[in-house]
Amino acid sequence: MKTIIIAGGSGFLGQVLKDYFTNKNYKVFILTRNPKSDTEIYWNGIDLGNWTKQLENAEALINLAGKSVDCRYNEKNKKAIYSSRIDTTNLLGLAVNLCDNPPKYWFNSSTATIYESSFDRPNTEKNGIIGDDFSMNIAKSWERAFNETTTPKTKKVILRTSIVLGKKGGALTPLKQLTKFGLGGKQASGNQKVSWIHEDDFTNTIQFLMDKKLEGIFNLCVPEPTNNKTLMKSLRAVMKIPFGISHPLWLLKLGAFFIGTETELVTKSRNVIPEKLLKNGYNFKYTNIKLALEGLIKN
Template structure:
């Protein structure tokens, strides 16, 4: 690979991709709200994710663009936060599409973040890209607007893929460190009824799946970036306790979760929604997961 541009690449997932691709690509450019700087073959260029500027030159002759921009959903869904969550995704996607459409030699591949939360709450049916059922509610509305904006961009020379990613389990970021800390103090029991499904993916398989998509020209459109084996919340927490050698975990009921969520200013949807999602496109195209099962994945991360 020659040049990869990662928009909003200073967060957890961006760092995962930088670590994975820095020895595989000649150069990596990170579009960041921070200051411009250079670290080895990785350069950081300032952008505001809203308007064009000097950063637009980085997309000319770039081979791959990966857009990870979007305000964290780990917050209370006040109207102000709802607007910021939606606008940060739609606006950044629209400006990237506008710039790519004007490139003389545009990127050949554009991968744009989306979310597996786009599917409905499901305890039984596994949702894939073919017949997965789209849900309702604020988070789903954000996801559908995000993807609509992405696929409406006029970039005929660029293959586009929307990454419907669920929870990425990693050592140094994402949800796992916080869940592990709660488990260590005895709060590692099931959450709610515990029967809600959790779709997840190991951080290494996340990066490997991105590379696989890049190298597989037949893959386009929406792709579920999840492991092939969703687990229940109860199973996940039990496995986490065993791997971390924590003897017990107090279960947390839905009312207590609601109370706690208000205190730490987040939403229970992040825990209680059943994300029962499988990666049919990756599997049918021959991708092999290093960590398809939850226990080996957690062992490597803890």
């Protein structure tokens, strides 16, 4: 039986991947600080240990480890966001190279946030403009650490993932709560682009990359981004909520302060295109935001 190892896989995306690959008859192991079952294995993200044995002969290693960016960017959190990504990537690289038979694939998370905010100019893997602020520099450092590790027997893929919409977690959960309480209007101008991907396409993409034996950098997002205004309007329609109070920028800043997050998570215009996936023939299951939301919320 083929095995998949997911580092930092105890969260929303890790569980989505675990369910997908388990249903495809893979054996899936989660590397986590708090193992709760036979398929969860202890690691602390800092030290080598018994978990490294699971990498032998694995089909793929998928690294999702990293502190959530849904927090205030104070010095303590900035340091934790950085180290939780860079240190674990370096550790996994060392572990892969200590294997006699290392994983065939190593997928490492990155983020579509690596690109500059853009309303009119789409960012592709080849022509995207990579920016220079805290979030973008974290992504650049993350990818640099990954690229600096040479793995002769393991194909490497950087996943520049956009907002993943899923049934049991991720960005959709707080958006549904806002909408439920009549606060599901546009945020700031509402014109900012929203690059997103359905959880089914997220898992299917990883399978597709393995099947096609592809490597390199891939944007994981729908071919045409929506915008914030359309996203919130679609969400209200699907949830049958007739109105939604909009959030001007000053209110977003105030709210972000009180709930301990940053406004850029909703105000940045993420205009990202999956050029390489499309060129290699990937067919998206969901490209329309309203149809995607209907499937996630009603089913």
